[in-house]
Amino acid sequence: MPATTLSTDDQAKLDALTALIAAARAAGPQVQVVELVAATWPAPDGLVYYASTFADDTWPSLKAKLAGTTLEPRLNGGQFLDLTRDSGISDDSVSLDLWDADHKISDLFETHGEGVRIEIFFYFPQVDLLLSMWFGHLRPPTDADEERFTASAENGFMSVLLPLPRRAFFNTCQAVFGALLSSQAEIDEHDCPYNRHLGGATGLLDPATGLPFTSCPRNTRQACIDRLGDSLSYLSFDTVIQSYSVQATHGSTIATSRGNETNLKRPLRVIAGKRVVRDLDLLEYVVEIGNPDHPERGSIKLLYAVAEGRNRSLTSPKANNTAIQPQHFSVRVGAKRQSSTGFTTNVNNYSSTALLNAVLQGDFSKVDPSQISTEITVEGLDDVRVYASEDPTDFVEQYSQDRAWWLLHAYRHKRWGLGSDVRRFFLQDFRDLSTWFADSVSYHNPDGTVTTAPRSTFNAELIDRTAQQQINDICLAGRCTVPFPFEGKLRVFPLKKLTTDELAAAPVFTDYDSGYPRNIIRDEQTGKSTLTRSATSDAELPNSIVVTYNDAAQDYKEIPLPPIDSIDQQLRAGRAFGDTGRRAVEKRYGLLGVTTPGEAARVGVLIRDLGEFDEGGIENNQRIKFQTFFTQGLGLYKSKVIRVLSRSLINTRTGVQRFEHFRVRSTRQLPNLLVEVSAQAYPVAYYATTEDLTAPVAPAVPDPLFNPGGDPGDRPRPVIFPRIDVTADQIIVEMARS
Amino acid sequence: MSVDFEKLITDGFSFELASIKGAGLFASYGDGYGEGAVIGNPDGLLSWKIKVSALPDSDDYLLNAGEFGLQTRFQYLWDFYARHNVAQWHKVFQFHDPLSKKDFLADIAEEQLDYQLFCLTVATVGLTIRQRRVHGVESPGDVVEVENNQEI
Numbered sequence: 029m030p031a032t033t034l035s036t037d038d039q040a041k042l043d044a045l046t047a048l049i050a051a052a053r054a055a056g057p058q059v060q061v062v063e064l065v066a067a068t069w070p071a072p073d074g075l076v077y078y079a080s081t082f083a084d085d086t087w088p089s090l091k092a093k094l095a096g097t098t099l100e101p102r103l104n105g106g107q108f109l110d111l112t113r114d115s116g117i118s119d120d121s122v123s124l125d126l127w128d129a130d131h132k133i134s135d136l137f138e139t140h141g142e143g144v145r146i147e148i149f150f151y152f153p154q155v156d157l158l159l160s161m162w163f164g165h166l167r168p169p170t171d172a173d174e175e176r177f178t179a180s181a182e183n184g185f186m187s188v189l190l191p192l193p194r195r196a197f198f199n200t201c202q203a204v205f206g207a208l209l210s211s212q213a214e215i216d217e218h219d220c221p222y223n224r225h226l227g228g229a230t231g232l233l234d235p236a237t238g239l240p241f242t243s244c245p246r247n248t249r250q251a252c253i254d255r256l257g258d259s260l261s262y263l264s265f266d267t268v269i270q271s272y273s274v275q276a277t278h279g280s281t282i283a284t285s286r287g288n289e290t291n292l293k294r295p296l297r298v299i300a301g302k303r304v305v306r307d308l309d310l311l312e313y314v315v316e317i318g319n320p321d322h323p324e325r326g327s328i329k330l331l332y333a334v335a336e337g338r339n340r341s342l343t344s345p346k347a348n349n350t351a352i353q354p355q356h357f358s359v360r361v362g363a364k365r366q367s368s369t370g371f372t373t374n375v376n377n378y379s380s381t382a383l384l385n386a387v388l389q390g391d392f393s394k395v396d397p398s399q400i401s402t403e404i405t406v407e408g409l410d411d412v413r414v415y416a417s418e419d420p421t422d423f424v425e426q427y428s429q430d431r432a433w434w435l436l437h438a439y440r441h442k443r444w445g446l447g448s449d450v451r452r453f454f455l456q457d458f459r460d461l462s463t464w465f466a467d468s469v470s471y472h473n474p475d476g477t478v479t480t481a482p483r484s485t486f487n488a489e490l491i492d493r494t495a496q497q498q499i500n501d502i503c504l505a506g507r508c509t510v511p512f513p514f515e516g517k518l519r520v521f522p523l524k525k526l527t528t529d530e531l532a533a534a535p536v537f538t539d540y541d542s543g544y545p546r547n548i549i550r551d552e553q554t555g556k557s558t559l560t561r562s563a564t565s566d567a568e569l570p571n572s573i574v575v576t577y578n579d580a581a582q583d584y585k586e587i588p589l590p591p592i593d594s595i596d597q598q599l600r601a602g603r604a605f606g607d608t609g610r611r612a613v614e615k616r617y618g619l620l621g622v623t624t625p626g627e628a629a630r631v632g633v634l635i636r637d638l639g640e641f642d643e644g645g646i647e648n649n650q651r652i653k654f655q656t657f658f659t660q661g662l663g664l665y666k667s668k669v670i671r672v673l674s675r676s677l678i679n680t681r682t683g684v685q686r687f688e689h690f691r692v693r694s695t696r697q698l699p700n701l702l703v704e705v706s707a708q709a710y711p712v713a714y715y716a717t718t719e720d721l722t723a724p725v726a727p728a729v730p731d732p733l734f735n736p737g738g739d740p741g742d743r744p745r746p747v748i749f750p751r752i753d754v755t756a757d758q759i760i761v762e763m764a765r766s
Numbered sequence: 767m768s769v770d771f772e773k774l775i776t777d778g779f780s781f782e783l784a785s786i787k788g789a790g791l792f793a794s795y796g797d798g799y800g801e802g803a804v805i806g807n808p809d810g811l812l813s814w815k816i817k818v819s820a821l822p823d824s825d826d827y828l829l830n831a832g833e834f835g836l837q838t839r840f841q842y843l844w845d846f847y848a849r850h851n852v853a854q855w856h857k858v859f860q861f862h863d864p865l866s867k868k869d870f871l872a873d874i875a876e877e878q879l880d881y882q883l884f885c886l887t888v889a890t891v892g893l894t895i896r897q898r899r900v901h902g903v904e905s906p907g908d909v910v911e912v913e914n915n916q917e918i
Contacts, residue, residue, distance in 0.1 A: 053801055058790070060804040082901040086807045106789060106805070539796070550796030557796070657793035657801045701791045701803060 033454045033517040041157035048154060049659040053545060059659055060153050063108050068145040069136050078126060080105040087153035102126040107699040109148060111162050114694040115510040116518050117188040117496045121180040128177035142168055146181040160516030186446050192495035193336060193444035197292040199266035201246035217442045219263045219364060219380055222255055231256055260365040261379055267312050294492040298444055299335045299408030301429035301487030304584045306403040308332040313397040328392035331371045332402060334382040336444045337362015340407035340427040347388050347402045357386040412437045415455040431486035431506045431621060432461035438498060446495050454517040461508055464522045471626025479626060488621035501620035504640055505631055514665040521667045523642045525715040534689060537656060538673040549655040549702060559654035559674050564644055567604035570615035571597035573636040577619045577628035589625060592632040597646045643693055648709040650687050661695055661703030668692045669710050773860040777829055778839060782815040782892050784865050817892035847884060850874060858898045868906035871898045
């Protein structure tokens, strides 16, 4: 049973509500419920609750709960909002329809615009519990008229379609001016240290007023100097073009630095754990030709942006596969207000950006510097926050290869991440996840030997994709859910095997007299159960998984594993097409952050057998959908395992229900308070054999029967080509001679 | 919060029907099993049908309409309707429920009644009085015994 996010008081109320629900089914008083939509309009308007009636009049306890906050009756009566609760990175949205004949909502929207925080609550007056059901942010109105303000609220507080990482190569400052932040803790999380408005000592006063500055145009270094006394915090990628004389034995030449930042279109990357970073972003370069008669004695100075800072180390740079000697390079790890590299005398220090400043010797007068292949070994960020409790200030910053804390880091980081408020997360989940990832599990190596290693680690390069994609891939390769909203917090759970006790405690849903109270809806007219089942066709179900990972043993190059096949399933796929042959249905996955073949193989096998996020593979190919009442759905969340008993799931020949346990995929609360549950089979026996720490996952060994072009069962054999000719643009191979 | 609402004088009214409506949602599990939830005020919402068999527009049957002076019974009711559903839109007034003997806040459900339709409605199917609630105002009030002492 996962820990609760609720306070002790609220948990006691929820327990009381659960008892009330049970009593209501046994002819006790029925549950009372009211829906509230909380909109946090920016100052000076503030928080307003919307409901279908003056619920605080009906239930004075609610009035006390809202503590003076306004409640306005603007929602439609007699129905509830249609709420889909899936992952926190989905594009789900909730349609809002607010009475607006007084134009008040329209005015607020015009004043504050999009992005206003929306949170939907249920209030249970009998136990005085205000329970968060969903949260998101307001989108623009659609089809609003003089009476109704119709708009939608989108999942989460920031769009997951933002790039992650997201700091672009702009030549103006991208830091949030410190005076716009309201606490030192917030300032510490951002990049501008100005704190005079808080009584701090960092920054200057506005000479025009004698008071702290209230704004910053962030457009020139001088603006930074005016406010901070220097430009070391100027968070931009503006090249300082500079010319200088290069002395040679016979005379001198003028070298001029050239900026390249306008050619850089993708955001600056982020390095997690250890990686060899290639394809570096060239910020500036200078070609030096000391003696025009001997251009081969020249050189080129290159300044690269390696990654977001602050990293633990940058070592062993190479240019065109040749090590750069220590005397020819310098690095910066990307600390805030770091010193500049000495690339030129006035070069930007590029605060918070890891840098490589390298000099290559030779004639580069006719070389396009962007074609120089440069790489460097990076031990990534060392400011990953590891929280010791639910207190958002109780953390240490450290170098980490822990997938759990990196997931939170990507959500939380203000400069390159999604910038989410850490208080929206239940930090115990990340501690639990971290422990689970650190468990030693057994791997089969490609050579068949078995080793043990942590379940999951994270050594990744985050670059140039949306937050939705990055978070999805972090979680997919770690075998955990993507964070999802539940009871007011973003929760994340490992997709792990349940213990016998946990399975026994799984809530039961049934649509017949199975020995448990019925709680699956049946149609009132026809009496038919709402439970439906489906399965993916064998013709479409992936049976050959190709995973790629960045092999630490091969300089973190992307390496594919041999296909992880299921021969039985490939034969079934063949039968689905009406023949007796094998048919490979291939699907490819890049396992983000995975750097060992054992871990990659293990994840690949589990994806083949259970599907992405355990939502449908070879071993659990049954999906169900049913409706229940909201009282029965209150405790359901993504990944929760439930037990479902239905006659329609029983094989009448054998009298056996193939799957009794299912993992919840999503829930959708309908306007009539019915909850539609979608769940995927949870194969108890399979989990028992694969998730034991000591039992290795079935190996991803090459298929001995797989021999393209040969006879079934033949071993592959070497082929000797009778003739191979290499011409300027082709290779001619003679396959056989007869 | 104290707000003065006009009180409907119900002398001579015939109360045809009092009804109460709850707000809830129900889930059926088949074979009579089910579960419900209350999603509105657990006290429900009352409504009444009132008919007046004879609504004289004669000075022989005057009533004291307070600030509006002495009016014939017809004139009083017509003016009351006009004040609450024409000059205002579903304006709330006080109404004495003879069943519970409490004063409720209420409005008249019928809209767009012209003179003839008003007379017809009052005399045949009756006017529908619906319970209303106003934020911050306690309603209904305490039990008060009132005699309908001017029946015709």
